[in-house]
Amino acid sequence: MSTVDSTAEVTPAPATRRAEPVLEMVGVTKHFAVRRRLRDRRRRVVHAVENVDLALYAGQVTAVIGESGSGKSTVARLLAQLYQPTSGEIRLRGKAVRAPGGRRLRAYVGQVQLILQDPFGSFNPVHTIAYHLGRVLRIHRPGQSSAQVEQAMADLLAEVRLTPAAQFTAKYPHELSGGQRQRISIARALAADPAVLLADEPVSMLDVSIRLGVLNLLARLVAERNLALLYITHDIASARYFADTATVMYAGQLVEGGPAETVTQRAAHPYTQLLIASAPDPDRDAAAPRPADKASPPSLIDPPAGCRFHPRCPFAMPKCSAEAPPRFDLGDGHWARCWLHEQAQPQQAQPQQAHP
């Protein structure tokens, strides 16, 4: 059993183990200052993201899974350069990037596009779809004639399966369904011809019936355009279906990662096991015992010492509250930050029962 150096390359999917990541976070921490109360002299911060390593590969979907408040959106915003790290580095094709604004940010945004959860909120309601798409096309592909922009718009709409284009370009955002709006926001992201898409809960606000269609669209785009895709979700079942690599985030830290199938089928961290046991599963016997966990994630202003999950963990040992576990390598790209795996062989690494 070995620990993994936090500065090393992280959790590549088996097929791409030797490839270079397109975009990565190396040891990234983000703290947000908390406004001080009157007569309170302490300088307090929200430990939103702590020492996170994450790598995105061309043609691969990497999922970050976690509960509300675990720091998933902050990870996306750091990768999009909307926030600058408190420490650590964001690297695009191996080069450290810091693009807080101006021309450097514009060039970066051409490579790395963010898709948000709420497609309605990201469109100005007073403008048509043609305006929104045309604007991005003119910024990222300067010098094109009106006819070229119009053709590019039709191509993008065809790519996201909104045809005929004329039926959509003249419409205003409120005239479209949630699924159509999310497809338009994907088309708008593609207008920049990016290498990376950061999708922050891209289907969680959509009707269940149309989620699969949007995920299938993203999967097709990843394959056809060789995109590196970050898929942020609280839904571990969708990560299993959709992602190549899965990482699990708890209270600002990544606690487990590896091939999506392994992480979701043979979860090694008690928190991942809790997520799986709490997820709706039509195949599960309704009478089967469910986890009794009623606790919520800890305060990120004053996070627990040692492993941040220890107050909720059914397997907590004295060491867990004293010392933060490093990453233990469980073989085949699978790792977990949990003291349960300190001594065990990879094959025996999992606890016998997730929630006794």
Ligand SMILES: Nc1ncnc2c1ncn2[C@@H]1O[C@H](COP(=O)(O)OP(=O)(O)OP(=O)(O)O)[C@@H](O)[C@H]1O
């Ligand atoms: N700009 C900010 N200023 C202060 N605290 C922030 C800021 N943005 C996020 N936080 C805090 O950082 C922590 C992580 O937030 P984040 O939005 O990244 O979590 P999340 O997992 O994406 O949750 P959700 O799914 O609810 O969006 C939370 O405690 C949040 O309150």
